[in-house]
Amino acid sequence: MSAGGxxxxxxxxxxxxxxxxxxxxxxxxxxxxxxxxxxxxxxxxSYATVTxxxxxxxxxxxxxxxxxxxxxxxxxGIPVAVKDLCFTMDAPTAAGGTIRSDFVPPFDAxxxxxxxxxxxxxxxxxxxxxxxxxEHHPALPTPLNPWGSDTWVGSSSSGSGVxxxxxxxxxxxxxxxxxxxxxxSAQNGVTGIKPTWGRVSRHGVFELAESLDHxxxxxxxxxxxxxxxxxxxxxxxxxxxxVSVPVPNYAENLRLDRLPSVGIDWDLTATFDEPTRTxxxxxxxxxxxxxxxxxxxxxxxxxxxxxxxxxxxxVETAAAHAGTYPSRASDYGPALAHLIDTGLGLSxxxxxxxxxxxxxxxxxxxxxxxxxxxxxLPGAGLASPTTATMSSLGTSPELxxxxxxPTAPLDISGTPTISLPGGFTERxxxxxxxxxxxDFSEQLLVSAAHTFQSATDFHEKHPELExxxxxx
Amino acid sequence: MEPYELSFTEASAMIAAKELSPVELTESxxxxxxxxxxxxxxxxxxxxxxxxxxARRAEKEIxxxxxxxxxxGIPLGVKDLxxxxxxxxxSSSEVRAGYVPDADSVSVQKLTAAGMVVVxxxxxxxxxxxxxxxxxxNPWDTSxxxxxxxxxxxxxxxxxxxxxxxxxxxxxxxxxxASVCGxxxxxxxxxxxxxxxxxxxxxxxDHVGPLTRNVRExxxxxxxxxxxxxxxxxSVNKPVPDWTPDLGGSVKGTRIGIPKNFYNERxxxxxxxASMAAANVLEGLGAELVEVEIPLADKVLSTAWTIMxxxxxxxxxxxxxxxPELFTDEVRTLLEVGEGVLATSYINALRTRTLMQQxxxxxxxxxxxxxxxxxxxxxASADDPVxxxxxxxxxxxxxxxxxxxxxxNLTGLPAISMPVGYTADGGLPLGAQVIGRPFREGDVLRxxxxxxxxxxxxxxxxxxxxxx
Numbered sequence: 001m002s003a004g005g006x007x008x009x010x011x012x013x014x015x016x017x018x019x020x021x022x023x024x025x026x027x028x029x030x031x032x033x034x035x036x037x038x039x040x041x042x043x044x045x046s047y048a049t050v051t052x053x054x055x056x057x058x059x060x061x062x063x064x065x066x067x068x069x070x071x072x073x074x075x076x077g078i079p080v081a082v083k084d085l086c087f088t089m090d091a092p093t094a095a096g097g098t099i100r101s102d103f104v105p106p107f108d109a110x111x112x113x114x115x116x117x118x119x120x121x122x123x124x125x126x127x128x129x130x131x132x133x134x135e136h137h138p139a140l141p142t143p144l145n146p147w148g149s150d151t152w153v154g155s156s157s158s159g160s161g162v163x164x165x166x167x168x169x170x171x172x173x174x175x176x177x178x179x180x181x182x183x184x185s186a187q188n189g190v191t192g193i194k195p196t197w198g199r200v201s202r203h204g205v206f207e208l209a210e211s212l213d214h215x216x217x218x219x220x221x222x223x224x225x226x227x228x229x230x231x232x233x234x235x236x237x238x239x240x241x242x243v244s245v246p247v248p249n250y251a252e253n254l255r256l257d258r259l260p261s262v263g264i265d266w267d268l269t270a271t272f273d274e275p276t277r278t279x280x281x282x283x284x285x286x287x288x289x290x291x292x293x294x295x296x297x298x299x300x301x302x303x304x305x306x307x308x309x310x311x312x313x314x315v316e317t318a319a320a321h322a323g324t325y326p327s328r329a330s331d332y333g334p335a336l337a338h339l340i341d342t343g344l345g346l347s348x349x350x351x352x353x354x355x356x357x358x359x360x361x362x363x364x365x366x367x368x369x370x371x372x373x374x375x376x377l378p379g380a381g382l383a384s385p386t387t388a389t390m391s392s393l394g395t396s397p398e399l400x401x402x403x404x405x406p407t408a409p410l411d412i413s414g415t416p417t418i419s420l421p422g423g424f425t426e427r428x429x430x431x432x433x434x435x436x437x438x439d440f441s442e443q444l445l446v447s448a449a450h451t452f453q454s455a456t457d458f459h460e461k462h463p464e465l466e467x468x469x470x471x472x
Numbered sequence: 473m474e475p476y477e478l479s480f481t482e483a484s485a486m487i488a489a490k491e492l493s494p495v496e497l498t499e500s501x502x503x504x505x506x507x508x509x510x511x512x513x514x515x516x517x518x519x520x521x522x523x524x525x526x527a528r529r530a531e532k533e534i535x536x537x538x539x540x541x542x543x544x545g546i547p548l549g550v551k552d553l554x555x556x557x558x559x560x561x562x563s564s565s566e567v568r569a570g571y572v573p574d575a576d577s578v579s580v581q582k583l584t585a586a587g588m589v590v591v592x593x594x595x596x597x598x599x600x601x602x603x604x605x606x607x608x609x610n611p612w613d614t615s616x617x618x619x620x621x622x623x624x625x626x627x628x629x630x631x632x633x634x635x636x637x638x639x640x641x642x643x644x645x646x647x648x649x650a651s652v653c654g655x656x657x658x659x660x661x662x663x664x665x666x667x668x669x670x671x672x673x674x675x676x677x678d679h680v681g682p683l684t685r686n687v688r689e690x691x692x693x694x695x696x697x698x699x700x701x702x703x704x705x706x707s708v709n710k711p712v713p714d715w716t717p718d719l720g721g722s723v724k725g726t727r728i729g730i731p732k733n734f735y736n737e738r739x740x741x742x743x744x745x746a747s748m749a750a751a752n753v754l755e756g757l758g759a760e761l762v763e764v765e766i767p768l769a770d771k772v773l774s775t776a777w778t779i780m781x782x783x784x785x786x787x788x789x790x791x792x793x794x795x796p797e798l799f800t801d802e803v804r805t806l807l808e809v810g811e812g813v814l815a816t817s818y819i820n821a822l823r824t825r826t827l828m829q830q831x832x833x834x835x836x837x838x839x840x841x842x843x844x845x846x847x848x849x850x851x852a853s854a855d856d857p858v859x860x861x862x863x864x865x866x867x868x869x870x871x872x873x874x875x876x877x878x879x880x881n882l883t884g885l886p887a888i889s890m891p892v893g894y895t896a897d898g899g900l901p902l903g904a905q906v907i908g909r910p911f912r913e914g915d916v917l918r919x920x921x922x923x924x925x926x927x928x929x930x931x932x933x934x935x936x937x938x939x940x
Contacts, residue, residue, distance in 0.1 A: 349782065352786040
């Protein structure tokens, strides 16, 4: 069997079964992925660094371990790529910027170490917007959306979305501060989890805004996301904010104990564009056909929370970049520089007003889940916008706030959420939706999304790729 | 013996047995306050009428067999930071000279519901932003300060006015006056007791709790003030245990941390020695003393002050714009400094605090409680409230007092201050604090009560003569 064609688009869980059954080796699968990167990524530009040699070495080790009867689990021997803000000892970690282009960290991020311990084969580092904020650094390539080059690729985990959608890895890691896992998941038609804040260690992950940053998986199915989350989640002595809540195997038992109740805020829904509303209506129909009860609910003020997000993020970003900004301001792109300048200009008193609204919003959000299991939201505030529409994202607060309405408030409250494909635009590009739940409800999210994906095939559609043009 | 001289436990037992009327006790309390007030100035407002009405009601209820429990009929002083319905609540500031709240703060509601009798509103350092309470004098030596910010509460307990008075603690404001006035004072775990209706100094460091003459009423009042309230965003939904069964228990096997650093630096030798003598008493009763290193000690002062200045600046922003002239020069200056704190400085301080909390959590792996001096020295001169550590090293009393208390606020850990001795020269009280694990108020109360039973330091009134 060859990883060049259909094998590349199998779900992680499916290829894991083939590897475990010795029907295909990790080396074959890894070689297939590396070949696809060579074939397609010259055009797509999803990888910042491809770690082909160490990947093949890891694949050989995995094959040897399995041959010796030592099977580590569903990630064993599986090619996985990580966003370029995760520290890796064998490859630079530039976080989408130019200042750290030669920075090779002295240790692996906890999430990378855990992937390796689970047997995963790390194929490389995925491109992202500068510093995990809104726009790509002007001096670096922007990944292309495999569904259409004029469709916005999503930010900030753009490379993670592209590589996962294009079959250039079986799973990837992204990070989400205002929507950075969910926006590229929606834009590229993949499944992503932004876990509860504190569920996954941030140790060794370059910071955008500490109290808003979340690390999570991006995959081609909810079950795959559960596999990766199970590997990376949990307490970490190096990150005091990673909590000690036990980590189940999220992919093991995907049967729902009971039919969940789902809430949707129709007033908020009415503020989104037509394709988004149509998609949500379709999702509601599917959920009802599964026998789930869908209720009309009133969410706390997502629009104001989204409008507050930029300032909240800005202050923490300014603190995180104090070592290089403003001292090396000329090396920064306009979007990130604008964000940091905004943060540097805010007073502690203004910041506390934000924190006070954050506490109130978070408290209201937590209470929602006392009455309902899941809340249905779109994966982005705009349905599959074009690159032209998004060209001023980093410097237009209104555009940013509108885009982030369904996503950023959940970073503010730390609420866990899963984003998955739920429809397509007339152009044929994917649109996503989110199911979010109470704190540490990741098992419910994975099981619910898996149930939806068992009844639908949105997640099984893949983009048709153009080969990299090779000059003759 | 006058009723005001009775300990809380004695008075409470006599009231329960109908041997003492709440009215008699309240009248005695009011009379004692009246006698010493010209020298002490502990109160902003006396509430004689309200007190007598509440006392008569308590008397009737008890006579009718409706005894509510050990707080029923006991006089209470309320720090003027706490809202009291229909009663002037000035926070000892001209800014609120005419403020009469239309509802009681949650603490006052809970305590009056338990039958306590409000005798008056005690002085605070203006808006709790200072640790000397310049309006008030220390009953142990009226040329000295009572500490602060809950200075009126400390002073009225030490002079026999009440056995319980409310305080609030943002940088030590319960424990400082407790130490300096020779009373007990407890600050609970952050989130344990709701602060609804209490003027804020710094919301992420503010705690409410009582100052008391002895340990038992500290346990009872602290429990009565505690419990989840959704109107306080910091409030934690945890059951409130009855801590009285812990009192007078054993310290056998209790691991008491003795700091190797920070709490013995820029602290007067007899202050440190009194704390260590208390530690030795407890060791003699079976406790194990364990030396510990205080983490990130050099960051305590800058972290606490950055957070406090910024949060106080936010709380008072409108008043500072509208009526800056009504603040005292001292507090106005602090608030103006707060306006200048950058958001980035503030979050860096919040992050340092998180690291500090983590460091303390690790430190508690080896100990159950920490024992240390509450403050670096005894009551400072009211005319010149400073500590002189060396010829060119003079520290203002507010900074010095809160420096040693601030870790309790930054970590949010429960802490009790108890009297452990007196200065050789002048006989001023010296306090030590016992700091426990989160939500383990029972531990610090137990250790304090064991010490209380083993010595005669706790429960002593200042040898103050009535004004002539």
